[in-house]
Amino acid sequence: MKKFQPQPGFVVQAFRFALDPSAGQEQALRSHCGAARAAYNWAVGWVTASWWQRHAEETYGIPEPELTDWRPWSLPALRKAFNEAKHADPRFAGWWEENSKEAYSTGLANAAAAFDNYAKSKNGKRKGKRVGMPRFKSKRKARLACRFTTGAIRVEADGRHVTLPRLGTIRVHEPTVKLLGRVQAGTVRILSATVRHERGRWFVAFQVETAREIHRVTRPGIAVGIDLGVKTLAVMADSTGEIREVPNPGHLDRALKLLRRASRTVSRRQGPDRRTGRKASKRWEKANAARNRVHHRVANLRADALHKLTTAVTAEYGTVVVEDLNVAGMLRNRRLARRIADAGFAEIRRQLTYKTKRNGCRIVAADRWFPSSKTCSGCGEVKAKLPLHVRTYECDACGLVIDRDDNAARNLAALAAVVATGTGVAGDQGAKAPKPCGADQKTRTTRPSRKARAGRAGGTTQPHQRQTETGDRTQAEALTLW
Numbered sequence: 002m003k004k005f006q007p008q009p010g011f012v013v014q015a016f017r018f019a020l021d022p023s024a025g026q027e028q029a030l031r032s033h034c035g036a037a038r039a040a041y042n043w044a045v046g047w048v049t050a051s052w053w054q055r056h057a058e059e060t061y062g063i064p065e066p067e068l069t070d071w072r073p074w075s076l077p078a079l080r081k082a083f084n085e086a087k088h089a090d091p092r093f094a095g096w097w098e099e100n101s102k103e104a105y106s107t108g109l110a111n112a113a114a115a116f117d118n119y120a121k122s123k124n125g126k127r128k129g130k131r132v133g134m135p136r137f138k139s140k141r142k143a144r145l146a147c148r149f150t151t152g153a154i155r156v157e158a159d160g161r162h163v164t165l166p167r168l169g170t171i172r173v174h175e176p177t178v179k180l181l182g183r184v185q186a187g188t189v190r191i192l193s194a195t196v197r198h199e200r201g202r203w204f205v206a207f208q209v210e211t212a213r214e215i216h217r218v219t220r221p222g223i224a225v226g227i228d229l230g231v232k233t234l235a236v237m238a239d240s241t242g243e244i245r246e247v248p249n250p251g252h253l254d255r256a257l258k259l260l261r262r263a264s265r266t267v268s269r270r271q272g273p274d275r276r277t278g279r280k281a282s283k284r285w286e287k288a289n290a291a292r293n294r295v296h297h298r299v300a301n302l303r304a305d306a307l308h309k310l311t312t313a314v315t316a317e318y319g320t321v322v323v324e325d326l327n328v329a330g331m332l333r334n335r336r337l338a339r340r341i342a343d344a345g346f347a348e349i350r351r352q353l354t355y356k357t358k359r360n361g362c363r364i365v366a367a368d369r370w371f372p373s374s375k376t377c378s379g380c381g382e383v384k385a386k387l388p389l390h391v392r393t394y395e396c397d398a399c400g401l402v403i404d405r406d407d408n409a410a411r412n413l414a415a416l417a418a419v420v421a422t423g424t425g426v427a428g429d430q431g432a433k434a435p436k437p438c439g440a441d442q443k444t445r446t447t448r449p450s451r452k453a454r455a456g457r458a459g460g461t462t463q464p465h466q467r468q469t470e471t472g473d474r475t476q477a478e479a480l481t482l483w
Contacts, residue, residue, distance in 0.1 A: 005192070012213050013192070018163070019174035020196070020203040029168055030196055030203060033104040034145035039092065040083060040108030042137045047082060048074045048116060049134070074116035079109040101167040103149045110148075145198035154194045156181050156207070163205055165194060173205075180207060188212050200297035201290075215361040216316065224320035224365075226413025228373065228406050229349065231340045235310065238410035239318065240418065246406075247310060252302045253343040256295055263292035307345050311352040319362045321353055322413040325369040365417055377401055378411035 007013050022030060051072040058068050072082075083105060087093040097105070115135040121127035152166030156177050163177065164170045183189035190210045197204050225239040234249040270285035281289075314321060328347045332338045357364040367373065374394070375384045382398040387405075394401070394408040403411075 007210050010213055011210050013208060014211050015206045015208050016177075016180040017204055017206040018177055020163075020205055021172045021174045022203055026168060026171055027203065030147075030198070031145060033100050033147040033168070033196070034198070035140070036097070036100040036104040037108040037111075037147045038138050038140070038143050040105040041112050042108075043083065043086070043090075043092070044074070044079050044109050044112035045115075045135045045137055047079075047086075048072050048112075074113055076110055076113040079113055080106065083109060101149065101152065103151065103166060104147050106150075107146070107148045146195060147197075148193055148195045150193045154191055154207075156184055156191075158185075163194075165196070165205070168196075171205075174202075180209070183209075183211060200300055201293060214359075216359065218315070218319050218360055218362050219317050221319035221362070223318050224322060224414050224417035225314065225318040226322040226373075226410045226416065227314070227324075227353075228409040228413060229324070229326065229344070229346050230406055231337060231344060233406060234344055235349075236404075236406040236410040237314070238407060238414045240414050244407050244410065249340075249344060250302070250306050251340070251343065252299045252306070253339065256299050260292070260295050263288070263295055267292055303343065303345060304348075307348055307352060311349060311356055315353060315356040315360045315362060320365060320417045321357055321362065322365040322367060322417045323350060323353060324371070324373065324413065325366045326350075327369060367413060367416055371416070373409040373412045374405055376408075376412050378403065378408045378415070 005013070051069055054069045055071075072078075087097045087105075112135060118127060118132045119134055122132035149166050153164050154166065155164050156162075157164060157170065158181070160176045160178050160181050162170045162172050180189065184191070188211060191207055192210055193208045195206045195208070197206070220239075223239050223241060225237050228236045228238075230236065230249075232249060233246050235247040236244065237247070238244045267285065267288045270288050271279070271282040272285045272289075273279060273281040326346055328341070331341050331346075334341075353364055372383055375387045376382070377384075377394070377396040377399065379396060379401040380399040382396055384397075387394070392405050394403050394405050396402075
């Protein structure tokens with residue numbers, strides 16, 4: 002299946018709204034999401050059954066031509082097999098008609114993408130962390146989500162209701178005027194709608210194709226360098242010499258007292274036990290809901306603060322320079338992991354990436370080993386060592402004394418001018434930032450890169466005809482965080 006490509010001058014954007022479903026509608030939402038999970042588990046079991054069957058037959062000495070045929074995992078093949086099995090399979094025969102066909106299609110599409118990612122990762126064709134074999138989704142832990150691509154998907158004219166297939170008209174918690182106005186003007190075409198249960202609420206996200214609207218920044222000729230930290234969330238230095246600091250709100254640290262108290266209350270209640278089959282008591286469910294409300298409030302406050310920060314930056318500056326931080330490696334530091342995760346470094350980078358495109362400005366990513374903190378912003382001298390506990394930068398060459406974070410932010414802002422001259426560093430495609438004096442060289446030994454190994458994703462060699470079957474298989478593109 003081909004990936005959807007918007008028409009020239011248009012982009013794909015999402016509008017998300019909170020829902021206020023009735024008791025019956027919430028039950029129907031949970032039924033649709035459960036149907037998607039059941040279809041996903043069926044697809045995983047149906048495909049892997051042939052893998053294990055062939056593996057068992059190989060141990061019996063059965064020759065290759067007589068082994069059980071491979072079962073394809075392309076979305077059309079899964080849909081055809083599921084439509085034949087749902088009438089006779091006791092797991093679906095009694096209730097599959099209660100939900101929309103889009104619920105089952107959601108689970109099958111997710112399974113097809115999971116198998117594609119696993120096969121590409123196994124063969125060395127997928128970047129990023131290695132992907133394992135698709136596993137069954139637990140009813141207790143799986144996220145509730147369902148996607149609708151066909152049927153009655155619309156925003157009602159009153160601006161307070163939305164209509165979804167088989168679910169009917171559902172009231173929204175907030176007005177839909179932003180999307181409704183564009184739909185009535187004919188500048189937006191709704192492609193799909195996804196319902197999801199997050200942080201104790203139901204949300205619907207409309208994926209639309211809309212005309213690209215570029216909002217011009219207020220200072221297009223000014224570049225800003227952003228140095229992220231824990232004590233101070235962001236230190237921003239622009240090319241005019243102005244330095245601003247954004248304090249770290251520390252939402253999780255402020256809520257730790259309430260969170261500890263809520264967790265202590267939960268631990269003193271009779272919770273569920275899967276080993277003995279014991280169900281949770283009503284008091285445990287009430288206490289657990291109170292603890293979840295603390296987590297939800299922290300997550301909402303963090304998301305609100307990060308959106309306000311990134312929106313303000315991308316609306317003011319024409320060029321934004323950030324660092325390519327190894328956030329996953331930083332989280333291995335047990336002393337700083339909680340505060341780094343609470344700050345949301347990766348989320349800031351993600352939001353800056355798409356908001357700069359929306360505002361017609363550019364983002365420059367400094368090389369991961371660019372010594373922004375070790376380089377003097379006055380003369381360019383680079384220190385060989387600068388421990389993390391040293392918070393003041395003192396240059397031995399020119400005598401400059403400046404805060405460590407302010408110095409790093411000024412160096413990042415100056416990097417934008419180097420990129421603009423066409424020297425091919427930092428933000429240029431496929432280029433690397435300079436490495437003066439070798440101060441930014443890697444000092445520890447790393448493991449060699451994992452080489453691609455030939456063979457089937459299931460563990461044994463796949464026949465040539467199955468290796469080349471990519472025409473009808475869903476090609477799930479690997480998404481990069483940055």
